[in-house]
Structures are given as C-alpha cells and as structure tokens.
Amino acid sequence: xxxxxxxxxxxxPREQQVLVLLSGGETDRGIARQxxxxxxxxxxxxxxxxxKTGTTNRTQLAxxxxxxxxxx
Numbered sequence: 001x002x003x004x005x006x007x008x009x010x011x012x013p014r015e016q017q018v019l020v021l022l023s024g025g026e027t028d029r030g031i032a033r034q035x036x037x038x039x040x041x042x043x044x045x046x047x048x049x050x051x052k053t054g055t056t057n058r059t060q061l062a063x064x065x066x067x068x069x070x071x072x
Contacts (some may be wrong), residue, residue, distance in 0.1 A: 009052040016070060018045045022066040024072025
C-alpha cells in the first residue's frame with residue numbers, strides 16, 4: 001500500500017449495516033424499519049459515519065460506502 005493512501009476507518013457492525021442499506025438507496029425511514037431502530041437513531045449513525053469518513057452529505061457517504069464494498 002502506498003504511503004499516501006489512507007486506510008478506511010473502522011466501522012461498528014451497526015454502522016456497516018447502515019452503510020449497506022444506504023448504498024442500496026434506502027431512506028432513513030427504510031433503514032430504521034429494517035434495523036428496528038428509530039429514524040433519529042439512523043440520523044445519529046449517519047452523522048457519526050460522515051464524521052468518521054470526512055464526507056459532508058448523504059450522497060458522498062453513499063458513494064464512499066459503495067466504493068468500499070458496502071453494497072446491498
């Protein structure tokens with residue numbers, strides 16, 4: 001691996017589940033329903049994921065998730 005290539009951040013199992021559903025095009029409501037959590041909790045996971053990855057919005061996070069192999 002080249003010195004200037006950064007390794008992807010470590011994600012919790014639940015964050016990984018959210019990333020898979022997000023990259024599959026699910027809405028916050030759909031993610032919440034499938035995981036049995038509230039939409040507020042989904043929003044919290046997405047906020048944490050954006051912070052970990054340095055993305056600024058949902059679209060950037062979904063693209064990154066797909067690039068990292070988190071696909072539905």
